[in-house]
Amino acid sequence: MGQVTTRMVFEKHAKRKDNLYPVRLRVTHNRVQKYFPIGLNLSDADWGSTMSDNPKKIFKEHRIYIQKVEERAMATIKEIFPFSFEEFRIKFGGSSSERSDVTEVFQRYIDVLNEEERITTAYSYRNALVSQKAFMKHKHRKRIGFEDITVTWLKDYENWMLDKGRSISTIGIYLRSLRTIVNIAITEGNLKRELYPFGKRKYKIPATENVKKALVAKDIQKIYEYIPTNDREAKAKDMWIFTYLCNGMNFKDIAKLKYLDINQGKVTFIRSKTEQSGRQMVRPVTVMLLPDALDIIQKWGVAIKSRRDYIFGVFEENDTPEVQNKKIQQEIKTINKYMKRIGEDLVLPIKITTYTARHSYATMLKRSGVSTAYISESLGHKDLKTTQNYLDSFEDGTKLENQKMLLNFN
Template structure:
């Protein structure tokens, strides 16, 4: 092979503080040796386990990666006539898929989200990126190539997240973020369609647990009748009820409501979640201004009333997307804190967070006989399946009442 030899070795010349050494690709030509790092660091004991007769788990992953690196190096060497280290380095480093990896693609996508003002979504992707980096660090790998993400790798990553105490919901969020990055990589030519690891007969993202997140109409009645012990409880309870009565509007959308959103005895708004992602067919959500809703606005709304003023003063006009996100998160934290106290005071067996308000709106309507299509429109969902996830399962008493109707001869 042009008088060139290649091998992956443990470079013991410099030991790190954690007792590891860099694993490197060694290329030898005319008795001259050059070493190229491959972003893996191992102890002597770990190196020996990688090269044991039957390496397992992480050690087997390392061995496969080392073999892949050496095969790639040999392929590059064969293309160089006459061989020079300069030509090798240029071609080896510029070989397809070497200039960009999963981590850099994630960061680029996060930067784009921030430029678009989508701070909340960017934060979610950053959490996924940090999780992936932590997993690779545990395997003593600093890089994650697109082609490393195989169905087996994804299964192993899922198991690792479970061991880390992550919920099925969180696991699903992280993996859907990774799936988006891989889809983008295919569109940009960094990954072959054949190497795509998601889908039937490959890897399927686990569905989240469908836990009950809705209050009964009786429990909501308890919240309405509750006498707050201070103004913080009063505001938290009222904003929770505002969300419930206004089609389950989330706190971010409550924060973005202006007095100009009110006209003809109705509140009109678009969900922030879909406003930036849906280019066409944006669905306006309309809420009838019930006396109970108007009372909450009169009590907590910012004065003086001006059309361009945010109703509840949670955010301000000059906020950056990052500042807006921080203020919304602070508002959610405050509401949940005092709703937890209220829930305990009235004997609820769970914390009635802001998330419960949205699910309660959908479930109470469903149990009242409202068509799912109407609930879908009210929530601002495009897909009926999304709406169905919001609807709480029916309890035994409800099922029994309908079963008894089978005997109403």
């Protein structure tokens, strides 16, 4: 087999519409030369800075990336005997459709989420992909392979988002989405497991502190006894109370409730979040309806024509998942708007939202001595760890009483 050599080439004859030039890998074998794109486009000045003796900042990153591509190319060449350009094209990746890049797998997963009618999750991943593309543009990269998602790349991405004013919460969401895509790539054989960049002694996704989202008993009582000033406040308050009394039911699940879900004083439903997760064993959640919850159904429920009718009339029978999602978001926005006003009128210590009702339900049961296992089941959680994130710390008064027991020697 003849010698195979590689070299990076800055193609000044192939100027793009954005006034950048492609950087390509040239492979030479038996006097035949082939060129392979590496997903990097630079200006003439940037190329000079990248290839200088001591490149700085982003030009140093370009230089490191080019070196890694060349190293991967040489490693690929060593695996091929006898050498052929076609086999190199497939194994190396380049612009080959056989090797998926990050953007492609991202989009494919978003398409799957939409097909499974997981519209909100798909929207979240779409935002993460938009962010990733913006960072690629910042790096002057048209394409990135999964081998490019290194600890350094992730740290740079995090810092770039911080510079853009993104919150730690948003950064965490985008990076967890990217981590899922990387895991898919490993499963599909697009990345070797030993190159996985996340985890212990590698890159750790930043986490926010668990902000207090639950109300204490006296503040829940204030909401319960609050006299609304108009119908919109009244409905917002009642839907908040309904969530609180019905196992902290997510509003999407409330909107999907039908009259046939009610039987003998209880409502049984499957959480949308777990129903769409693809798990084999999905447990239904059963809620015993207190008189107050039944009164809210009586007050705000649509006139029943069929037991298959939606109780609260948020959805129409023929609504698409996209339409349902828009209606849910609008209803939640309206409820939160008026609950915020109620919270301000009552001078409550935290912002009141539909999530506050769910967290308060779980925390009130905990404070009443109910087991975490029961709370977990009633919330529809898969494991106790998830439930623990919902449970607020005990009030200071409870902590003090418990501490006094240390000196109770009777």
